Amino acid sequence: MFRSPKSGALTVAFLCFASPALVAGPLGIGETATPEMIAGWDIDIRPDGRGLPPGEGSVADGEGLYEAKCASCHGLFGEGAGRWPILAGGEGTLDTAHPEKTVGSYWPYASTLWDYIHRAMPYPAPQSLTDDEVYAITAYVLYLNDIVEDDFVLNQETFQEVKMPNEPNFYIDDRPDVVNTRCMSQCADASTFEIVTTINGVTPTAHFKEDSGVAANHYGNEAATAEATKVALSDAAVAGKSIYAKACNVCHGAGVAGAPVTGDAAAWSERIAQGMATLNKHAIEGYVGKNGVMPAKGGNMALADEEVANAVAFMVESSQ
Amino acid sequence: MTKLFEPSLPKLMEALATEAQGLKGMDRRNFLKGGIAAVAGLASVQIIPKANAQPNLPPNIPEWQTYLGRGVVAKPYGEPSEFEDLQRRTVPWLTADAQSSISMTPLQDLEGIITPSGLVFERYHGGIPNVNPEQHRLIIHGLVERPIVLSMDDLRRFPSVSEIRFIECPANGGMEWRGAQMEAVQFTHGMLSCCEWTGVKLSTLLAEVGVKPEGQWILAEGADAAGMSRSIPMEKALDDALVVWGQNGEALRPEQGYPVRLLLPGWEGNTSVKWLRRLEIGDQPWHHREETSKYTDLMPDGRARRFTWVQECNSVITSPCPEKPLRHRGFLEIQGLAWSGKGKIKAVDVSFDGGVNWQRAELKGLVLDKALTRFSLQTQWNGEPWLLQSRAIDETGYVQPTLKQLRDLRGGWSIYHKNSIHTWNVTEKGEVYNVQIT
Numbered sequence: 001m002f003r004s005p006k007s008g009a010l011t012v013a014f015l016c017f018a019s020p021a022l023v024a025g026p027l028g029i030g031e032t033a034t035p036e037m038i039a040g041w042d043i044d045i046r047p048d049g050r051g052l053p054p055g056e057g058s059v060a061d062g063e064g065l066y067e068a069k070c071a072s073c074h075g076l077f078g079e080g081a082g083r084w085p086i087l088a089g090g091e092g093t094l095d096t097a098h099p100e101k102t103v104g105s106y107w108p109y110a111s112t113l114w115d116y117i118h119r120a121m122p123y124p125a126p127q128s129l130t131d132d133e134v135y136a137i138t139a140y141v142l143y144l145n146d147i148v149e150d151d152f153v154l155n156q157e158t159f160q161e162v163k164m165p166n167e168p169n170f171y172i173d174d175r176p177d178v179v180n181t182r183c184m185s186q187c188a189d190a191s192t193f194e195i196v197t198t199i200n201g202v203t204p205t206a207h208f209k210e211d212s213g214v215a216a217n218h219y220g221n222e223a224a225t226a227e228a229t230k231v232a233l234s235d236a237a238v239a240g241k242s243i244y245a246k247a248c249n250v251c252h253g254a255g256v257a258g259a260p261v262t263g264d265a266a267a268w269s270e271r272i273a274q275g276m277a278t279l280n281k282h283a284i285e286g287y288v289g290k291n292g293v294m295p296a297k298g299g300n301m302a303l304a305d306e307e308v309a310n311a312v313a314f315m316v317e318s319s320q
Numbered sequence: 321m322t323k324l325f326e327p328s329l330p331k332l333m334e335a336l337a338t339e340a341q342g343l344k345g346m347d348r349r350n351f352l353k354g355g356i357a358a359v360a361g362l363a364s365v366q367i368i369p370k371a372n373a374q375p376n377l378p379p380n381i382p383e384w385q386t387y388l389g390r391g392v393v394a395k396p397y398g399e400p401s402e403f404e405d406l407q408r409r410t411v412p413w414l415t416a417d418a419q420s421s422i423s424m425t426p427l428q429d430l431e432g433i434i435t436p437s438g439l440v441f442e443r444y445h446g447g448i449p450n451v452n453p454e455q456h457r458l459i460i461h462g463l464v465e466r467p468i469v470l471s472m473d474d475l476r477r478f479p480s481v482s483e484i485r486f487i488e489c490p491a492n493g494g495m496e497w498r499g500a501q502m503e504a505v506q507f508t509h510g511m512l513s514c515c516e517w518t519g520v521k522l523s524t525l526l527a528e529v530g531v532k533p534e535g536q537w538i539l540a541e542g543a544d545a546a547g548m549s550r551s552i553p554m555e556k557a558l559d560d561a562l563v564v565w566g567q568n569g570e571a572l573r574p575e576q577g578y579p580v581r582l583l584l585p586g587w588e589g590n591t592s593v594k595w596l597r598r599l600e601i602g603d604q605p606w607h608h609r610e611e612t613s614k615y616t617d618l619m620p621d622g623r624a625r626r627f628t629w630v631q632e633c634n635s636v637i638t639s640p641c642p643e644k645p646l647r648h649r650g651f652l653e654i655q656g657l658a659w660s661g662k663g664k665i666k667a668v669d670v671s672f673d674g675g676v677n678w679q680r681a682e683l684k685g686l687v688l689d690k691a692l693t694r695f696s697l698q699t700q701w702n703g704e705p706w707l708l709q710s711r712a713i714d715e716t717g718y719v720q721p722t723l724k725q726l727r728d729l730r731g732g733w734s735i736y737h738k739n740s741i742h743t744w745n746v747t748e749k750g751e752v753y754n755v756q757i758t
Contacts, residue, residue: 026466026527026528026529026530027477027478027528029468029470029474029477029478029528030468030469030470030471030474030528031468031469031474032466032467032468032469033459033460033461033467033468033469037459037469038459038461038467041459041541041597041598042461042598042600043547044539044541044549044600044606044608045606046602046604046606046607047606047607048604073416082416083415083416084416094618094622094623094624095620095621095622099618099622099733101613101618103613106612106613106624107612107613108607108612109607109612111607112607112608112609112612112613115549115606115608115609116608116609116613119546119547119549120445120446120545120546120547120609123419123420123446123545126446126545126546126547127547169622169623169624170612170616170623170624170625170626171623171624171625171626172625172626172627173625173626173627173628173629173630174625175625175628175630175632175737176632176718177729177730178721178725178726178729179719179721179725180711180719180720180721180722180725181719182667182669182678182711182713182719183678184669184677184678184679185676185677185678186676186677187675187676187677187678188674188675188676189676190673190674190676193674193707193757193758194757194758195707195745195755195756195757196499196500196755196756196757196758197500197745197753197754197755198499198500198501198502198503198753198754198755199501202413202501202502202503203411203501203502203503203504203507204409204410204411204412204504204507205503205504205642207405207407207409207643208504208642208643246416250412250413250416251413253412254412254413256412256413257413
């Protein structure tokens with residue numbers, strides 16, 4: 001039929017119909033986002049305060065809220081429990097051998113703190129705080145960092161007075177900063193080489209080395225912990241369980257760095273035979289053993305001696 | 321010859337070898353013949369149970385050839401052979417829990433340049449949300465003419481593209497800043513993956529809403545518990561940014577942001593916000609937690625770089641590596657991966673002596689913009705120790721730096737963007753160790 005002269009015209013008409021000109025501009029896909037929809041999701045706060053809702057909260061109100069909702073992970077003074085993030089301290093450390101980046105020592109803007117606590121904290125229950133609670137807790141964390149006084153009340157207006165000390169110390173990425181050249185021969189002097197190797201026992205290598213006890217696919221020894229909950233624990237051990245989870249499980253859960261795995265009776269029998277006094281002393285003061293280094297209090301000096309002893313009780317009772 | 325009747329084959333061979341030591345020339349040849357005959361004879365009597373441990377090897381007929389195998393759709397969604405040990409792995413002591421944590425891609429086990437979806441490295445700040453795509457929306461608003469809300473259905477109506485791009489966490493290798501630490505390539509370099517991504521150009525979506533002239537920045541926000549948020553400059557958004565729903569030919573995996581994520585090719589992985597729910601156009605950046613407290617680079621003078629978005633040119637040898645030591649002398653193909661956030665890989669060089677002398681490697685297969693690129697060098701290994709390195713050069717002419725060059729400028733505390741030349745120490749035995757040359 002395409003051979004007939006008459007249908008030629010028809011074909012052209014058909015093509016025009018089938019291929020409309022490409023639309024310039026919007027394709028008209030999607031619906032209008034209404035102000036109500038946007039208001040529910042538009043939670044971001046900017047350094048100039050844009051986005052801060054009405055409301056307020058004082059340092060005093062923040063203290064109780066922080067202790068109830070935040071301190072279990074971040075510590076009563078923002079010092080961080082176990083491996084949970086530190087929120088306060090560290091001033092003057094950024095150019096030292098051990099820089100400590102915290103809200104007070106590092107963060108350039110207070111708006112970030114309000115925004116982040118509101119969107120992501122408390123960690124297990126994000127976006128559960130009211131605006132007034134966020135104001136109060138933000139004020140309290142600023143207070144823990146000596147950025148506001150204890151009678152400070154945070155709201156849209158007072159926000160503008162808050163200045164973060166480290167703000168001037170950020171600058172825009174200036175890479176590329178290093179310039180290497182594509183030298184092909186005699187590019188370095190091998191006689192000056194110092195070869196630095198890795199420390200044993202930190203890498204999880206159980207999947208390719210038979211002699212490694214460190215596994216790479218789980219957090220802590222869940223089987224052992226499950227087993228541990230079956231035995232009747234003493235009061236001390238019950239009290240020590242959460243300390244253990246925060247400060248000791250990181251090494252003793254999976255056997256990191258040579259630590260005896262909690263729940264592994266064989267690894268613990270000789271240790272337990274030394275008696276609780278020795279174990280407690282080793283755990284509180286730290287020591288260097290045959291398998292590695294046990295840091296004092298697991299590296300968490302904020303723990304009271306008794307808390308460490310309770311954690312030891314939990315470990316021992318779970319490993320018999 | 322009574323020794324020969326011990327049932328263990330290795331012991332038997334050892335005994336043969338010991339006795340053969342004492343003999344010479346013809347004697348020795350004759351002895352060996354006799355010995356082997358003895359072994360063969362023995363095999364029919366005593367060693368057979370042992371030999372049966374390998375009943376599938378020639379000349380035997382493999383067991384799996386003697387009956388019918390599994391039929392179609394026995395596994396409607398396939399999985400790797402049970403004989404493979406393909407796993408993302410983590411370093412448990414790195415983080416306090418598994419929700420704000422990281423796992424690495426087993427680079428040592430991969431072929432070509434594509435990372436299978438199930439092995440793409442993971443990084444979450446609040447776990448993986450279980451997003452129902454029918455109830456998921458992307459809102460685009462702010463300094464625009466027409467704020468819109470898009471369902472997944474709407475998104476798929478836009479003209480789409482498919483592109484192969486790497487994603488790398490800027491903290492890849494970060495554990496190695498202050499010294500060699502991880503004894504495995506999976507942990508030194510595995511926060512790195514490369515997939516084919518399918519979606520719509522962000523510029524298409526921006527044309528749809530009509531950005532006002534003051535609109536210079538975009539806040540991208542996720543629907544996860546962390547409410548992940550990053551400020552993106554308009555220039556990148558209009559350049560090569562994508563909003564993707566497809567990964568390696570199927571829907572995104574939950575781990576990678578199902579049902580939809582941002583993809584900023586060549587930029588630090590964190591900016592490619594997953595579970596994307598909102599794009600707000602504004603006139604200045606937001607300076608949120610992931611671009612102030614985190615993902616900023618502390619320098620030795622105590623000041624810090626911000627908006628360090630680009631993943632500069634990098635490379636690593638993945639075979640051999642600690643997980644894949646050398647087991648054979650003679651011919652060897654060295655292989656590895658190179659990548660650059662600024663474009664294509666132009667060349668890769670390999671050094672056997674810790675960077676004194678270099679040889680040009682070959683680029684294998686596809687060489688794509690901001691994608692993993694595989695390189696190879698065919699050589700011989702005869703038990704000599706090596707300090708094995710690779711050095712990549714990208715199309716901008718940037719040459720991957722040495723660790724010393726990086727440290728001299730940046731110190732040891734910047735956590736992110738450690739893209740220096742990596743060294744494997746290959747020992748006489750063929751074992752491979754992670755070392756640093758200072």
